[in-house]
Every structure is written in structure tokens, then in C-alpha cells.
Amino acid sequence: MVxxxxxxxxxxxxxxxxxxxxxxxxxxxxxxxxLVGSVSEIPPLRTEELLTELSRDVDSLAGVEAKTTTxxxxxxxxxxxxxxxxxxxxxxxxxxxxxxxxxxxxxxxxGAVVLADTRxxxxxxxxxxxxxxxxxxxxxxxxxxxxxxxxxxxxxxxxLDVEGVPVVLCDARLRESCKQVxxxxxxxxxxxxxxxxxxxxxx
Amino acid sequence: xxxxETWFDEAAGPLVRPYxxxxxxxxxxxxxxxxxxxxxxxxxLTSALSAQLDPEHAQIMSxxxxxxxxxxxxxxxxxxxxxxxxxxxDLIERRLVTFRSAVTPDLQVLQAVINGIRQx
Numbered sequence: 001m002v003x004x005x006x007x008x009x010x011x012x013x014x015x016x017x018x019x020x021x022x023x024x025x026x027x028x029x030x031x032x033x034x035l036v037g038s039v040s041e042i043p044p045l046r047t048e049e050l051l052t053e054l055s056r057d058v059d060s061l062a063g064v065e066a067k068t069t070t071x072x073x074x075x076x077x078x079x080x081x082x083x084x085x086x087x088x089x090x091x092x093x094x095x096x097x098x099x100x101x102x103x104x105x106x107x108x109x110x111g112a113v114v115l116a117d118t119r120x121x122x123x124x125x126x127x128x129x130x131x132x133x134x135x136x137x138x139x140x141x142x143x144x145x146x147x148x149x150x151x152x153x154x155x156x157x158x159x160l161d162v163e164g165v166p167v168v169l170c171d172a173r174l175r176e177s178c179k180q181v182x183x184x185x186x187x188x189x190x191x192x193x194x195x196x197x198x199x200x201x202x203x
Numbered sequence: 204x205x206x207x208e209t210w211f212d213e214a215a216g217p218l219v220r221p222y223x224x225x226x227x228x229x230x231x232x233x234x235x236x237x238x239x240x241x242x243x244x245x246x247x248l249t250s251a252l253s254a255q256l257d258p259e260h261a262q263i264m265s266x267x268x269x270x271x272x273x274x275x276x277x278x279x280x281x282x283x284x285x286x287x288x289x290x291x292x293d294l295i296e297r298r299l300v301t302f303r304s305a306v307t308p309d310l311q312v313l314q315a316v317i318n319g320i321r322q323x
Binding site: 107186 | 221237238239270274275277284285303308312313314317320321323
């Protein structure tokens with residue numbers, strides 16, 4: 001994202017920083033935070049959101065009295081690509097009851113990595129559904145825990161019914177491996193963007 | 204507070220702990236702050252300025268001397284996103300910080316992202 005000053009007239013510090021965001025989704029315990037930690041320049045940070053705040057549209061203090069302090073935690077990492085460009089990686093909450101967070105998380109996201117564990121492939125179905133419906137570009141990262149690789153890439157693609165979506169084998173604990181997943185995602189995003197430009201130019 | 208003794212009246216707002224630092228406000232100013240909206244201080248945090256601010260506001264001012272995302276600020280000050288957005292909104296209103304709203308990255312930015320990841 002390119003950032004523009006909120007107030008053109010105000011004394012804005014001399015910088016033009018761009019930040020982009022990628023999501024790392026998948027079932028509970030599939031290795032999302034591990035992946036974030038493998039590529040982040042800082043140990044993953046944790047932010048939290050109040051459960052009741054976003055689960056409904058709060059527009060007055062009415063309702064506050066019923067609020068609890070239940071929170072949902074989000075882990076994220078940061079990669080400073082250049083002084084002008086920062087990449088943030090957000091892990092999505094794995095538990096179903098935190099789905100309400102996904103809208104805010106995905107707003108403005110460049111794309112997503114859906115981490116899959118072939119021992120329980122079904123846990124990533126909801127994430128695949130979500131990104132497909134929203135038209136958010138995504139790739140599948142098959143996290144190969146030791147000896148857990150039971151299926152090949154084509155079998156995973158077929159099982160997930162995701163034609164045209166890159167499927168990459170990875171080990172979320174290894175930086176090089178995670179880099180390849182993020183590169184595959186960004187290349188996929190570029191491919192889709194170019195295709196969109198071409199189709200709008202020809203129509 | 205023991206079980207079954209919940210406070211349900213209107214005045215309970217400030218008693219909800221995360222919102223105590225916002226004095227019970229659950230909505231901030233007009234600024235559209237997202238998780239990766241970058242926030243930058245417009246002034247140095249002098250001791251004179253610090254004395255005029257609530258500790259949380261001062262902490263944010265101090266942290267944002269270099270551009271920081273709303274998510275990072277939330278992690279730094281250990282407050283939920285919605286609470287931190289209200290506090291940042293206060294600082295925007297007082298023209299102590301500014302923010303940079305996001306627009307969709309173009310192909311050039313995407314290529315820079317790939318090159319940057321390769322070099323990690």
C-alpha cells in the first residue's frame with residue numbers, strides 16, 4: 001500500500017513509506033505463527049482485539065455494560081524490505097469462533113498463504129472458502145512436518161478443489177522454505193493483476 | 204466482583220477495564236485506522252509535552268517517532284486494537300501524530316516485495 005499524508009497541509013515527516021500485508025491462514029496448530037516467526041525480522045508480536053467490539057456494530061455506549069474482556073490474539077511479524085517498504089505478515093485466528101476478525105484482517109491484504117497439514121486437510125477448507133469468496137489471491141502451503149507428507153501436490157490440489165491456485169510444499173520452521181511460499185504468493189498476485197489488466201484492456 | 208454480581212447499568216462503561224484508558228469511549232475520531240495504517244509523531248516527546256499527556260498517549264508518541272503500524276502500537280502498549288485506535292485518534296485530533304492511509308499496491312511495489320523476500 002502506498003501511504004498518502006492524512007493532511008496535506010500539516011508538517012509531515014519527510015518519508016514515503018509503503019506497507020503491505022499478507023495473511024497466513026489455516027487450521028488451529030498448523031504452524032501459522034511458526035511460519036511468521038521464520039521470516040520475520042522480529043520475534044512475532046502479539047496484538048489483540050476485543051471479542052465483543054467487532055462482533056457487532058457498536059455505535060454508542062449502550063452495550064458496553066454487557067461487554068466482557070474476552071480477547072482474540074493475533075500474531076504478526078514484520079519484514080523491512082527497504083526504508084520505503086515494509087511487509088507485515090498476520091496469522092489469522094485458527095478457531096472458528098474468531099471468524100469475525102477475518103474481515104478486518106483481510107481488508108487491504110495483498111494475498112494469503114493457506115497452510116495445510118495433510119493429516120487433517122479439512123481444517124483449511126474454511127480458509128480456502130473465505131479467500132475464494134472474497135476474491136483474495138492465495139496459495140496453499142503444505143506444511144510438511146517430519147514424515148507427515150502423505151500426498152503429493154496434485155493430490156492436495158485435487159482434494160482442495162483449487163484449480164489454478166499454486167500449491168507449494170514447505171517446512172514452516174525453515175526460513176528459506178517460507179521465503180519460497182511468500183515468493184510464490186507474490187508471483188501469483190502479480191500474475192492475476194497482469195491478467196486483470198489485459199482483460200480490461202481488451203474489453 | 205463475585206459471580207452473579209455483574210454491573211449492568213449504563214455507568215458500567217469505564218469499569219470495563221480495556222476501555223478505562225479511553226474514559227469509557229468505545230469509538231474514536233473520524234480517522235479510518237486499519238491494522239497496518241502507519242502512524243508517525245509530528246513532534247518530539249519533550250518532558251513538557253509528556254507532562255500534558257496521559258501515560259498511554261505519551262507512550263504512543265514516544266514509540267511513533269519512527270513510523271509504526273497500528274498493530275505494532277497495540278502490541279507495544281499492550282492494549283487491544285480498538286482501544287489503541289481511539290488513543291491514536293486523540294493524538295491525531297491534537298495534531299501530535301499523523302497517519303498514512305493505505306491504497307492498493309501496484310506492480311512495481313509487488314516486484315519490490317519479491318526482490319526483498321529473496322534477499323532475506
